Amino acid sequence: MATDLTFEQHIVIPNRSVSEVFDYVSDFARAAEWREEVVDSSMSPHAPMRLGTRLREVSRIAGREVVTESVVDEVSAPTLWSFAHVSGPLPVRGDYRFAAAPDGVDLTYRLDVRLTGLWALGAPYLGWSGRRLMRRSLETLAERLATAD
Numbered sequence: 001m002a003t004d005l006t007f008e009q010h011i012v013i014p015n016r017s018v019s020e021v022f023d024y025v026s027d028f029a030r031a032a033e034w035r036e037e038v039v040d041s042s043m044s045p046h047a048p049m050r051l052g053t054r055l056r057e058v059s060r061i062a063g064r065e066v067v068t069e070s071v072v073d074e075v076s077a078p079t080l081w082s083f084a085h086v087s088g089p090l091p092v093r094g095d096y097r098f099a100a101a102p103d104g105v106d107l108t109y110r111l112d113v114r115l116t117g118l119w120a121l122g123a124p125y126l127g128w129s130g131r132r133l134m135r136r137s138l139e140t141l142a143e144r145l146a147t148a149d
Contacts, residue, residue: 003115003123007130011138013145014104021105022078022098023048024145028055034141036133037061049081068092090119109138 013021024030026049031041040058043049053072058065068088074095075081082095094111111134115123 001116001120003120005113005115005123005127005130006110007113007127007134008108008110009131009134009138010106010108011142012101012104012106013142016104016145018098018100018105019078021107021145022081022096024148025096025098025107025141026075026077026081028053028057031057034144035059035137036140037137039065049075049077051075055083090114090116107138107141109134 027047028041028043028049029046032038035041037059038057039060042056044054044056049072051072051074053075055070055072056067057070058067060066066089068085070083070085070088070092072081072083078098080095080097082093084094085092091114092111094109097108097110099106099108111130113126113130115126119126
């Protein structure tokens with residue numbers, strides 16, 4: 001049994017350029033600064049993001065530490081970067097899209113997750129909590145960038 005979930009959230013980051021927001025978000029070593037669940041993150045090689053960059057994150061989910069490793073499989077700076085997990089508990093693909101908006105930058109964050117086994121049984125809760133977590137992380141990102149110099 002498998003269940004596919006898609007999470008997608010949009011936020012406008014005010015008073016910033018597309019390049020500024022792309023540079024901050026694509027510096028994956030900074031993910032723990034704004035992604036609520038991430039306690040540590042790194043990238044190799046270090047910024048700037050490029051095709052083949054390896055991403056490592058340690059997250060705390062439901063009280064458990066979860067380590068995932070991903071590879072960047074597309075970069076079109078400063079408008080898009082995408083990744084796919086190569087190790088971790090679930091197959092995940094995701095992307096960040098950046099577009100100019102009248103007041104700043106429209107950022108779209110999308111994740112596609114395949115839940116299998118016991119994970120699939122928790123799909124309703126994981127869908128709700130995942131959307132909530134993503135929204136709160138993007139709100140934190142917008143606040144952080146609004147006050148950054």
